[in-house]
Amino acid sequence: MAACLFSISGFAQKPSPKLLTPTNHTLVLIDFEGQMAFAVKNIDLENLRQNVGLVSGGSKIFNVPTIVTTVSEKSFSGPVFPEVSEVYTDTEAYMDRTTMNAWEDVKVHDVIVAKGKKKIVLAGLWTEVCIVDPALSALIEDYEVYVITDACGGVSDEAHRVAIQRMIQAGVQPITATQYVLELQRDWARSETYAAVTALFKKYGGAYGLGIQYAHDMLKH
Incomplete structure (x- = not known):
């Protein structure tokens, strides 16, 4: 019996290969631009x-391999959100395109392939076009695809919801923004990123971030 329990315990400590780590995926941020955001209705x-x-x-x-791609940035859609541009300041990291499906842009596709990661995480605008299209396209090239649903926006609640349903039915794995960051941190004893992650949540984490701020402050007394 003891041997059986030991075996079960040992197995439980192995993380699922479905979990994201800082080194096993490429993040693709798609069309976080003003003109695209103006029509978003599913999320404030x-x-x-x-x-x-x-x-x-x-x-x-x-240090996740990250691609920031825009659509017609100078002629129509405008600059990327400051929440992106303030983090990724090197203009060489940005790839502008004309295709609605980023996967059909040769340069974007080649850069994604060159990263050498078989997991891809997508977030962007609009869910029903610029996220669905590359998600379904990546699946047929045997990529594991994850979509950060609350970092995506559609032109209506139904457009966003149906797009997510369509992707899930095809095999895409839905996650959320908070889940994404915490899945990368995974262990609060990971001291090299602890301070930066908690500071990030204090800035963008809403009520959860306030809770972290409260705990940090009160624990000093």
């Missing part, structure tokens, strides 16, 4: 921006 723009801040900030803390 303030909440969307907070979630985008968590995702972009978290990816930078953990």
Whole structure:
């Protein structure tokens, strides 16, 4: 019996290969631009921006391979959210395109492939076009695809909801912004990123961030 319990305990300590780590995926941020945001209806723009801040900030803390792609930035859609541009300041990291499906842009596709990661995490605007299209396209090339649902926006509640349902039915795994960052941290004893992650949540984490601020302050007394 003891041997059996030991075996079960040992197995439980092995994390699922479905979990994201800082080194096993590529993050693709798609069309977080003003013109695209104006039509978003499924989520309040303030909440969307907070979630985008968590995702972009978290990816930078953990040095996740990240691609920022825009659509017709100079002629139509405008600049990226400050929550992205303040984190990714190197203009060479940005890839502008004309295609609605980023996967069909040769340069974007080549950069994603060159990262060498078989897991891809997507977030962006709009869910029903610029997220669905690359998500379904990546699946047929045998990528594992994750979509950060609360860092995506559609032109209506139904458009966003149906898009998420369509992707899940095809095999995409839905996650949220908070889940994404905490899945990368995984252990609060990971001291090299602890301070940066808690600071990120204080800035963008809403009520959870206030709780962290409260705990940090009160524990000093």
